[in-house]
Amino acid sequence: MARLDREACVDETLYETWRTRLLAFCRQLLRHSHDAEEVVQDVFTKLLTTRGRYDLEVEPGILLFRLARNRCVDLRRKRRPDSAPDLVVAAPSPGRGAEVAEAIAALPLPEREVVLLTAIDGLGYREVAAILGCSLGTVAARKYAAVALLRTRLAP
Amino acid sequence: MKTGAPPIPLASVAMFPRALSAAALAIGALGVATTGAIAVGAGAGWLDAPRDGERIGLVVTFAASLFGLALGWLLPRLRVRPRDLFAHVQRPARWSPPAVLLALVSGALPAVAAAGALCGWGSRAMIMTAVNCGIVAAIAGGIGLVRRHLHRQAIAVFALYAEGALDPADARAIDAARAMDPAFDAAVLEHQRITGLVAEQLGRTGA
Numbered sequence: 429m430a431r432l433d434r435e436a437c438v439d440e441t442l443y444e445t446w447r448t449r450l451l452a453f454c455r456q457l458l459r460h461s462h463d464a465e466e467v468v469q470d471v472f473t474k475l476l477t478t479r480g481r482y483d484l485e486v487e488p489g490i491l492l493f494r495l496a497r498n499r500c501v502d503l504r505r506k507r508r509p510d511s512a513p514d515l516v517v518a519a520p521s522p523g524r525g526a527e528v529a530e531a532i533a534a535l536p537l538p539e540r541e542v543v544l545l546t547a548i549d550g551l552g553y554r555e556v557a558a559i560l561g562c563s564l565g566t567v568a569a570r571k572y573a574a575v576a577l578l579r580t581r582l583a584p
Numbered sequence: 585m586k587t588g589a590p591p592i593p594l595a596s597v598a599m600f601p602r603a604l605s606a607a608a609l610a611i612g613a614l615g616v617a618t619t620g621a622i623a624v625g626a627g628a629g630w631l632d633a634p635r636d637g638e639r640i641g642l643v644v645t646f647a648a649s650l651f652g653l654a655l656g657w658l659l660p661r662l663r664v665r666p667r668d669l670f671a672h673v674q675r676p677a678r679w680s681p682p683a684v685l686l687a688l689v690s691g692a693l694p695a696v697a698a699a700g701a702l703c704g705w706g707s708r709a710m711i712m713t714a715v716n717c718g719i720v721a722a723i724a725g726g727i728g729l730v731r732r733h734l735h736r737q738a739i740a741v742f743a744l745y746a747e748g749a750l751d752p753a754d755a756r757a758i759d760a761a762r763a764m765d766p767a768f769d770a771a772v773l774e775h776q777r778i779t780g781l782v783a784e785q786l787g788r789t790g791a
Contacts, residue, residue, distance in 0.1 A: 452786075456786070524781070525785055528781050528782065528784075528785040529785055532782060532785070532786070543782055543786075544786065547779075547782050547783045547786040548786050550783075552590075552749070553592060553744065553749055554590075554592070564592060564740075565736070565737065565740040566740075568739075568740035568741070568743040568744050568749075569736050569739050569740040569743070571743045571747075572739040572740065572742060572743040572775075573739070575743070575775050575778045575779060578778050578781075578782065579774060579778050582778065582781070
């Protein structure tokens with residue numbers, strides 16, 4: 429019983445700590461607020477139902493982002509090609525905010541993932557490599573490619 | 585980028601299977617060796633009589649030319665714009681596999697050889713042309729692969745350096761090069777500016 433209480437407490441803390449960040453990541457990746465909510469719910473449900481399978485003591489962020497990212501990729505595959513994004517990505521913001529948001533949304537998925545993970549949550553390259561399941565160099569090369577694309581699109 | 589993250593040593597940046605580059609070089613070298621052997625053999629009249637060695641050489645070349653052509657198809661899809669020279673080499677080399685195949689078949693089927701002779705292209709000229717095209721394609725493809733590998737490593741290191749993630753000892757060496765090259769300095773500053781814009785935007789709307 430004590431163990432269950434402790435686990436519930438851990439889950440609650442995890443939820444409070446990571447929900448907003450996961451949601452922000454999924455919203456930007458999917459460009460669909462309802463799907464993003466669904467993915468985040470799925471991630472925490474999976475954690476609850478597969479209790480004990482994951483070691484949450486060590487780097488929970490990597491695990492949560494990896495689960496969320498994989499779920500987003502699955503969802504994008506299943507999503508019909510004609511389903512339009514429901515998010516207004518280019519939300520009104522001061523300066524060149526809308527332009528930057530549009531440019532980020534137009535990035536190819538691999539580059540966008542890296543940009544979002546490094547920018548939204550400020551993750552390091554090692555963590556991003558662990559989340560995406562690729563090498564450190566690949567992450568850095570994708571970041572370079574993303575910045576190069578953004579530079580072209582944001583050219584004055 | 586996360587502040588306080590442990591620095592990344594330069595040596596840990598490796599993203600492309602080196603075995604593939606090694607394989608490209610090995611096949612290229614094999615192609616050169618085969619060309620040399622065939623050229624020597626042709627000089628000595630070795631090609632006048634169909635022999636097993638000749639056919640083995642052709643099979644190897646056929647594989648090498650296919651490899652070179654596959655790279656010609658693959659490299660643009662890996663978002664690497666081939667150099668113009670590479671494109672010029674690949675264009676005629678597209679005919680190499682069918683020509684080598686035809687030469688191999690003509691050795692086995694006299695009717696095909698006779699048809700080639702009727703067209704005014706003897707099997708020997710066909711073989712030598714096809715072999716050379718195939719070898720050049722394989723070498724050019726191997727060079728293209730190695731170039732891609734180096735390019736990808738360089739851009740990864742650049743991104744790590746520009747974002748301050750690189751090990752300080754490695755970054756110092758790049759600092760020295762940056763101080764001497766205004767264009768490089770401008771590229772680093774531009775990378776940092778764009779990264780800052782993105783962080784600012786996502787920090788505002790992401791959470």
